[in-house]
Amino acid sequence: MAQPLTLDLGLAxxxxxxxxxxxxxxxxxxxxxxxxSVVMIDGQGSGRAAKTLSLLLxxxxxxxxKEGVRDGAVARATHDHLFMFRHGQVSATLDLLSVDxxxxxxxxxxxxxxxxxxxxxxxxxxxxxxxxxxxxxxxTRPSVQEFxxxxxLTIVLFTDGIPxxxxxxxxxxxxxxxFANEHFGPSRSSQAMAxxxxxxxxxxxxxxxxxxxxxxxxxxxxHAEDRFVRRMQAQFxxx
Amino acid sequence: MAQPLTLDLGLAxxxxxxxxxxxxxxxxxxxxxxxxSVVMIDGQGSGRAAKTLSLLLxxxxxxxxKEGVRDGAVARATHDHLFMFRHGQVSATLDLLSVDxxxxxxxxxxxxxxxxxxxxxxxxxxxxxxxxxxxxxxxTRPSVQEFxxxxxLTIVLFTDGIPxxxxxxxxxxxxxxxFANEHFGPSRSSQAMAxxxxxxxxxxxxxxxxxxxxxxxxxxxxHAEDRFVRRMQAQFxxx
Numbered sequence: 001m002a003q004p005l006t007l008d009l010g011l012a013x014x015x016x017x018x019x020x021x022x023x024x025x026x027x028x029x030x031x032x033x034x035x036x037s038v039v040m041i042d043g044q045g046s047g048r049a050a051k052t053l054s055l056l057l058x059x060x061x062x063x064x065x066k067e068g069v070r071d072g073a074v075a076r077a078t079h080d081h082l083f084m085f086r087h088g089q090v091s092a093t094l095d096l097l098s099v100d101x102x103x104x105x106x107x108x109x110x111x112x113x114x115x116x117x118x119x120x121x122x123x124x125x126x127x128x129x130x131x132x133x134x135x136x137x138x139x140t141r142p143s144v145q146e147f148x149x150x151x152x153l154t155i156v157l158f159t160d161g162i163p164x165x166x167x168x169x170x171x172x173x174x175x176x177x178x179f180a181n182e183h184f185g186p187s188r189s190s191q192a193m194a195x196x197x198x199x200x201x202x203x204x205x206x207x208x209x210x211x212x213x214x215x216x217x218x219x220x221x222x223h224a225e226d227r228f229v230r231r232m233q234a235q236f237x238x239x
Numbered sequence: 240m241a242q243p244l245t246l247d248l249g250l251a252x253x254x255x256x257x258x259x260x261x262x263x264x265x266x267x268x269x270x271x272x273x274x275x276s277v278v279m280i281d282g283q284g285s286g287r288a289a290k291t292l293s294l295l296l297x298x299x300x301x302x303x304x305k306e307g308v309r310d311g312a313v314a315r316a317t318h319d320h321l322f323m324f325r326h327g328q329v330s331a332t333l334d335l336l337s338v339d340x341x342x343x344x345x346x347x348x349x350x351x352x353x354x355x356x357x358x359x360x361x362x363x364x365x366x367x368x369x370x371x372x373x374x375x376x377x378x379t380r381p382s383v384q385e386f387x388x389x390x391x392l393t394i395v396l397f398t399d400g401i402p403x404x405x406x407x408x409x410x411x412x413x414x415x416x417x418f419a420n421e422h423f424g425p426s427r428s429s430q431a432m433a434x435x436x437x438x439x440x441x442x443x444x445x446x447x448x449x450x451x452x453x454x455x456x457x458x459x460x461x462h463a464e465d466r467f468v469r470r471m472q473a474q475f476x477x478x
Contacts, residue, residue, distance in 0.1 A: 004478050011471040028473055029266055029301065032294045036475065055271045059305035062268070066298035101477060149477075191472045198468065228476045229437065232250040233430045234267055236275065237467045238340060238388075239243050 010190030017208035023050025034101035161211030166204035249429030256447035262289025273340035400450030405443035
């Protein structure tokens with residue numbers, strides 16, 4: 001039997017300063033074939049319209065994943081739906097991060113702008129995305145990357161509010177690779193990684209986020225307990 | 240402006256001893272109108288068939304919630320779907336725990352057997368449920384309870400593997416109320432409450448859970464940070 005592993009997942013998100021709603025929606029759902037998927041949508045713009053768009057698209061993607069549809073088809077269907085009903089006038093980014101226990105792989109399906117951070121054994125590097133958002137053009141396709149499910153594999157995905165932070169103040173671009181190698185040490189939990197990156201970019205925006213922001217981190221760690229208990233936590237502040 | 244609050248949610252679950260799959264599925268999703276919902280399904284039996292049933296029903300319920308359907312209608316629709324296609328031969332329990340930011344209430348919609356634990360200011364008490372599982376009879380309806388969204392409100396829901404633990408060893412029934420008042424102190428996080436209850440009932444089953452088991456805890460706490468960051472974590476052990 002293989003060495004038991006734990007999938008450790010963490011999410012931190014906040015909305016643009018002075019905005020009530022965030023256009024970044026993140027959902028975690030169990031896959032019918034085993035494992036789970038994270039769906040992250042960044043709806044165009046900010047505020048209520050972006051939030052509505054983002055919830056509509058995440059609703060579509062979550063329903064398809066839970067029906068057993070493969071991730072590439074989920075991204076295409078979500079795009080087609082948006083393009084058909086909004087006539088190419090509205091866009092959104094879509095990220096699917098799936099742990100598939102059937103294939104024992106981590107699959108990243110992206111229609112996005114922001115790079116991702118990846119550590120598959122030799123330190124963190126940024127991986128650019130060449131697919132672009134959904135909703136604008138006929139037959140947009142996602143970019144898909146697959147990684148073997150192995151100890152220490154770490155993937156950090158985020159919406160474009162993260163790399164864009166500090167632009168308003170004309171700061172030098174954030175060196176994500178250097179930041180990750182300095183702050184995402186091997187003993188850091190996924191939640192701690194998401195938290196430290198979000199806190200850093202909010203600081204780059206002078207404490208007032210210039211955009212909606214979401215960070216999702218996944219780390220494959222050795223399973224440390226005797227027992228196999230699945231856990232999930234959420235903390236939602238409300239005013 | 241009202242005092243800021245944090246919704247603190249925790250989940251712990253495990254499967255029946257020597258079973259690969261758990262028939263208890265729990266999902267957390269964002270509500271399109273604001274707030275979130277927890278969906279907990281316990282599919283009849285154990286192992287793969289129970290897991291498939293449970294994922295099918297959670298898929299249906301999650302899709303409806305994300306489309307904006309009200310909880311009472313979600314429970315009825317999920318029942319009708321199961322009853323229609325399985326002809327009354329298969330049952331499941333269904334729990335919906337929703338924080339609705341429009342009405343500023345916590346709504347508990349149940350088709351279940353197990354009682355729930357509630358502390359709305361005067362200590363924990365068990366609240367029995369009179370609705371019963373879905374799938375067996377024509378036009379089954381859920382029981383619905385609504386609570387104002389106030390600091391310190393605590394609700395703990397679980398599948399019937401929890402109260403039934405210890406039966407095989409003919410232990411005296413677990414006094415859930417006494418357990419909660421002893422172990423769910425005000426400084427305990429929701430995850431700690433779910434963990435301590437799950438660990439206790441596994442011990443009552445001699446370390447070999449007699450059934451699939453899931454515990455969901457929700458506590459409304461004072462918001463302690465300056466910033467409003469939404470967080471979610473998950474730990475999934477895999478072999």
